[in-house]
Amino acid sequence: MTDALLDAIPAPLPDLEPVGFLLRDSSLRGRLLSELTSEEAFFANTILNHAERLEASTGWDGDTLAEYLGCPVATIKDFRDLGMERLTISSQYLELLWKLTGLIETAFDVRTLVLGYGHLYRRAENDITRVEESFTEDPGGAYESLELGEVQTALDIALRVIDPKGFREPRNPFADQPRVHISTTRLDALIKGDLEVLGKAVVAPRMREHIYGLPDHSEGCEACRDALEYRRARIAEDGRAINSQVLH
Numbered sequence: 001m002t003d004a005l006l007d008a009i010p011a012p013l014p015d016l017e018p019v020g021f022l023l024r025d026s027s028l029r030g031r032l033l034s035e036l037t038s039e040e041a042f043f044a045n046t047i048l049n050h051a052e053r054l055e056a057s058t059g060w061d062g063d064t065l066a067e068y069l070g071c072p073v074a075t076i077k078d079f080r081d082l083g084m085e086r087l088t089i090s091s092q093y094l095e096l097l098w099k100l101t102g103l104i105e106t107a108f109d110v111r112t113l114v115l116g117y118g119h120l121y122r123r124a125e126n127d128i129t130r131v132e133e134s135f136t137e138d139p140g141g142a143y144e145s146l147e148l149g150e151v152q153t154a155l156d157i158a159l160r161v162i163d164p165k166g167f168r169e170p171r172n173p174f175a176d177q178p179r180v181h182i183s184t185t186r187l188d189a190l191i192k193g194d195l196e197v198l199g200k201a202v203v204a205p206r207m208r209e210h211i212y213g214l215p216d217h218s219e220g221c222e223a224c225r226d227a228l229e230y231r232r233a234r235i236a237e238d239g240r241a242i243n244s245q246v247l248h
């Protein structure tokens with residue numbers, strides 16, 4: 001985790017007020033939960049369940065998670081005045097976040113996603129459906145990048161879906177080239193067998209599958225395979241520090 005990322009404490013998201021209260025004030029939690037109607041308690045417990053899993057996968061405690069999610073500080077009165085609407089929104093917010101973090105593996109990647117997800121939500125004008133729809137399962141979509149552990153690329157792609165006008169780029173002269181889906185740094189880690197940083201259990205095997213395909217099934221991605229072979233040759237012929245320039 002870079003300092004720059006840790007410094008980027010997001011502005012509060014008022015929609016997440018109940019999350020902040022439930023995460024930060026564990027001493028009052030039980031009493032307040034008992035005051036809720038059964039429907040409210042259902043959403044509050046859903047929030048707590050997702051938050052607990054996020055604490056485990058980010059390695060953050062409740063206070064830190066609340067801070068990086070952008071939860072405003074709430075008083076007991078705020079919590080008692082909460083409408084069902086805010087509890088529902090908070091629950092949906094964490095539900096989708098949890099679903100997306102399920103695709104990745106390392107604490108660093110999950111932390112990056114937590115921070116970027118809040119940014120997407122703000123850009124989508126606090127509309128969780130727009131955030132959900134921005135993670136399309138189309139080839140080249142945000143979902144595919146996330147599955148390969150390319151969290152920042154996934155966030156960039158999702159942001160373009162949410163706010164296409166925010167991007168005015170000159171035409172990319174390489175646009176007709178087959179797209180490489182995996183960044184140079186991660187290809188290098190795969191070649192060197194540095195699997196912990198990629199996510200050893202799920203993400204690294206998924207990257208290999210993407211590159212080489214499944215036996216007797218798909219053929220794998222030629223562009224990424226070429227990129228991998230190119231990096232392998234570079235690493236073999238030159239043992240010096242590998243720069244992180246993007247392959248084109």
Ligand SMILES: [Zn+2]
Pocket residue numbers: 179180181182210221222223224225
């Ligand atoms: Zn590829």
